[in-house]
Structures are given as C-alpha cells and as structure tokens.
Amino acid sequence: MFPETSKGYTYEDCKATADWLMAQTNIRPTVGIVCGSGLGGLADILKDQVAFNYKDIPNFPQSTVHGHAGRLVFGTLKGRPCVCMQGRFHLYEGYSIQKITLPMRIFKLLGVETVMLTNAAGGLNQDFKVGDIMIIKDHLNMPGFAGNNPLAGPNDERFGVRFPCMSDAYDRELQQLAMDVGQELGYGDFLREGVYCVLGGPSFETVAECRMLHRLGADAVGMSTVYEVIVARHCGMRVFALSLITNQAVMDYDSEEKANHEEVLETGKQREQQVERLVSTMVTRIEPSQLDYYF
Numbered sequence: 080m081f082p083e084t085s086k087g088y089t090y091e092d093c094k095a096t097a098d099w100l101m102a103q104t105n106i107r108p109t110v111g112i113v114c115g116s117g118l119g120g121l122a123d124i125l126k127d128q129v130a131f132n133y134k135d136i137p138n139f140p141q142s143t144v145h146g147h148a149g150r151l152v153f154g155t156l157k158g159r160p161c162v163c164m165q166g167r168f169h170l171y172e173g174y175s176i177q178k179i180t181l182p183m184r185i186f187k188l189l190g191v192e193t194v195m196l197t198n199a200a201g202g203l204n205q206d207f208k209v210g211d212i213m214i215i216k217d218h219l220n221m222p223g224f225a226g227n228n229p230l231a232g233p234n235d236e237r238f239g240v241r242f243p244c245m246s247d248a249y250d251r252e253l254q255q256l257a258m259d260v261g262q263e264l265g266y267g268d269f270l271r272e273g274v275y276c277v278l279g280g281p282s283f284e285t286v287a288e289c290r291m292l293h294r295l296g297a298d299a300v301g302m303s304t305v306y307e308v309i310v311a312r313h314c315g316m317r318v319f320a321l322s323l324i325t326n327q328a329v330m331d332y333d334s335e336e337k338a339n340h341e342e343v344l345e346t347g348k349q350r351e352q353q354v355e356r357l358v359s360t361m362v363t364r365i366e367p368s369q370l371d372y373y374f
C-alpha cells in the first residue's frame with residue numbers, strides 16, 4: 080500500500096501518509112517543529128498531545144540515534160495547532176536523502192505553513208561559547224556541492240519548481256522575531272546569528288576541516304537541517320532554524336578537546352528550557368494565514 084520508489088516517495092505516497100495521520104487526529108497543524116539532538120523535550124511544551132511512534136506511521140523511517148526519541152507529536156501551544164518531530168533522521172543513519180526529508184512534505188500536506196528546526200552544532204566562530212543559541216541566517220551545503228541534494232531526481236510540480244531559490248531560505252521576519260523574543264526573555268548574552276554548515280557525518284571533523292569551514296564563512300557545523308530546509312522551501316513553507324552550540328569545534332592541534340555525542344546531549348539538557356521558551360514564545364506570535372483551522 081505504501082511503496083518506496085527508487086527515487087524516493089511520490090506525491091501520492093506522501094499524501095497517503097498525511098491522510099493516514101489526519102484520520103487519526105483532528106489537530107490541523109500550521110506550525111511544524113523539529114527537535115535536534117538532546118532537544119526532544121521541546122515536544123513536551125505541546126498540550127492536548129496526540130503522539131505516534133515513527134514505527135507506526137506508514138512510510139516513516141525509524142530514529143536510530145541516541146537523543147532522538149522517534150515520535151511525531153501533535154498538540155497545541157496557547158491554542159495554536161502544532162506538530163513536532165521528537166527525533167529527526169540523518170544521512171549517516173543510512174537512509175536516502177529523500178527519506179530523511181520526507182516529513183517536510185508530510186508537514187506541507189498536513190497544512191503546515193511555518194517550519195521551526197533546531198539542531199545541536201559545533202561552534203566554529205571563535206566568539207561563540209558552548210550554550211550559545213545561534214539563529215541560522217544561511218547555510219553551506221557541503222554534500223550538495225557533490226550533487227547530494229534532496230531535490231535531485233524527477234521534480235513534481237505539485238510540490239514546487241524545478242529550480243527553487245535558496246537566497247531567501249531563512250525567513251528574515253522570523254529571524255528578527257527570534258532576536259526580539261530572545262532579548263525580551265533576557266537571552267541577549269547567549270543569542271547569536273550565523274551560518275550553519277552541514278557535513279555528512281557521522282565522524283566529527285578534523286582540525287584541518289574545522290579551520291577550512293571557518294575560513295569559508297561557517298559559524299557552526301553539524302550533520303542535519305539543511306536538507307529539511309531545502310525541501311521545506313521547495314514546497315513553500317516559511318523556515319526558521321537555530322543551532323544550539325553544544326561544543327567548540329577543535330581548531331587547534333594543541334587542544335585536548337575531543338568532540339563527542341555525550342557532551343552534545345549534556346549541553347542540550349542544560350539549555351533545553353531556554354530553547355523551549357524561545358521557540359514556544361515565537362510560535363504564539365506567528366500569525367497563521369488562514370484562521371479557520373480547528374482542532
């Protein structure tokens with residue numbers, strides 16, 4: 080009933096999954112949230128939850144990474160209907176690039192207008208500290224330079240155009256909203272903005288790689304988000320994304336630091352509440368384009 084094609088998923092496959100979900104809940108989300116490593120607690124801010132394990136959702140991959148629970152949570156935030164991925168998919172888990180981005184198309188078919196993505200990332204900018212929240216203003220898609228793009232393959236115009244623009248990928252109004260909300264919440268000391276660079280992972284970067292990425296204009300490095308952004312923008316959703324700087328990328332051969340996933344999860348735990356408040360306050364200030372939603 081839900082076949083996987085060699086090129087990924089067809090419009091009909093995505094619609095079948097969205098229809099399946101809509102038959103299980105009458106929450107019609109206008110905001111979609113993605114939790115980064117160690118930030119799964121974000122889903123707990125939703126009220127009136129209806130949650131699905133990924134393994135029960137037709138076509139959905141499974142989360143295999145520690146710190147990514149593997150649940151799709153529907154709920155409301157101060158009355159606003161939302162859907163939240165408690166756990167995302169990464170290329171290094173062995174899934175195709177179409178498969179890891181499938182949830183974005185399902186979000187679209189559920190009626191989502193705004194996607195808010197979070198991730199854990201290593202800080203390359205020497206002014207950044209562990210625990211900083213970086214509002215993403217742009218990205219460097221390193222695997223994309225080698226043709227690894229989620230839109231490669233036949234284009235279905237029902238989702239979007241063959242050659243989508245990416246110079247406006249990160250919504251500027253939402254970046255400003257994040258800055259304003261962050262200031263109001265008293266986060267000014269650890270709120271930054273910058274460029275996120277995606278690599279394939281799962282190995283962390285060498286010293287030479289970190290130095291190179293920094294010189295190329297990256298402020299933070301990670302292994303996710305960019306593919307989701309490309310697919311979300313292709314189908315016309317607004318995008319906001321942030322990185323929690325969970326560790327300093329190692330830029331110096333004399334350093335004793337070693338990047339590791341435990342530190343990533345630990346920093347996530349320490350900053351989770353602030354990330355939650357930032358995202359949830361932003362959500363309550365985003366106006367849906369149609370007001371006739373129900374839940």
Ligand SMILES: O=P(O)(O)O[C@H]1O[C@H](CO)[C@@H](O)[C@H]1O
Pocket residue numbers: 114115116117144167169197198199200280301302303304339340343
């Ligand atoms: O990007 P998220 O999913 O937050 O996870 C980040 O943390 C993991 C490494 O510790 C990698 O998966 C990296 O991409």
